[in-house]
Amino acid sequence: MPKLPEKLSDIIKDAGLAEAQATWDCHGTPVVKHKALEKIAAHKNIMFDAPQIISCDVTSKEAVICVTGHMENATEWSIGEAAPYNNKNSYPFAMAEKRAKDRVILKLVGLHGDVYSEEEADDFKEAKPQNPDVSVGDTEQRVEAALEFYKNCNAARFEANEKRYSNLIKSIGITEDQYDAVMDAHHKRKKELGL
Numbered sequence: 757m758p759k760l761p762e763k764l765s766d767i768i769k770d771a772g773l774a775e776a777q778a779t780w781d782c783h784g785t786p787v788v789k790h791k792a793l794e795k796i797a798a799h800k801n802i803m804f805d806a807p808q809i810i811s812c813d814v815t816s817k818e819a820v821i822c823v824t825g826h827m828e829n830a831t832e833w834s835i836g837e838a839a840p841y842n843n844k845n846s847y848p849f850a851m852a853e854k855r856a857k858d859r860v861i862l863k864l865v866g867l868h869g870d871v872y873s874e875e876e877a878d879d880f881k882e883a884k885p886q887n888p889d890v891s892v893g894d895t896e897q898r899v900e901a902a903l904e905f906y907k908n909c910n911a912a913r914f915e916a917n918e919k920r921y922s923n924l925i926k927s928i929g930i931t932e933d934q935y936d937a938v939m940d941a942h943h944k945r946k947k948e949l950g951l
Contacts, residue, residue, distance in 0.1 A: 760775060760779060763867060767865055770799065771799040774896075774897055776897055777897050778792035782872070786872070787871065787876075788858075788872070790854050790858055790873060790875050794857075797861045801828075802861060803826045805823070805826075807821045807822065807856065808821065808824075810822055810835070812849070816840070817839065817840055817846070818839040818840070818848060819836075819838050819851075819852040820836070821835070821836045821849070822836075822856065823836060823860050825861065825863075827864040827865075830864055832860050834856050834859035834860045835856060836853055836855035836856025836859070837852055838852040854873075855875045855876065858876070861873075895929040895930050895931075898927070899934045902924055902938050903937060903938065903941050905921075906938075906941035906944070906945040910949070911949045914945060914949055914951065915951070
């Protein structure tokens with residue numbers, strides 16, 4: 757992955773995250789994971805007002821939400837929108853909220869326009885590496901990679917990587933919470949795939 761902008765790298769480290777677990781490269785543009793942005797917001801004490809619903813149509817799976825956030829003396833707002841033409845999941849309100857909050861976080865920490873959130877567009881998620889390597893990195897990075905893998909792997913990839921993931925859950929350094937998270941994701945995906 758190309759070198760991250762210095763400001764982004766500093767913010768990620770300051771929040772106690774590893775670059776590999778917080779970002780990926782989308783054709784030369786850094787993309788930050790939603791989970792990492794939530795951790796950055798918590799670390800920076802960003803507070804959010806209740807979201808304002810601008811428009812919604814549950815039947816059509818469309819939601820437009822305005823979110824306002826505050827950090828120290830700064831206030832920013834942004835719109836999050838989700839509709840069938842820009843959102844492939846079945847939870848438009850959750851996606852609209854994620855998009856709006858992520859944009860507000862990026863604005864408040866001074867990164868908006870330089871980097872993107874993974875929730876900005878389904879295109880970013882499609883460009884995301886699909887088979888994170890669970891055999892390298894510390895246990896936390898390996899667990900994160902496993903959880904990402906289980907979100908969207910197909911049956912063939914699930915079965916081909918079974919041994920690598922069973923080795924992960926037998927790791928000496930894995931915590932009980934990490935073990936439970938990997939096992940839950942494993943069983944959920946196995947059931948979804950009908951294996």
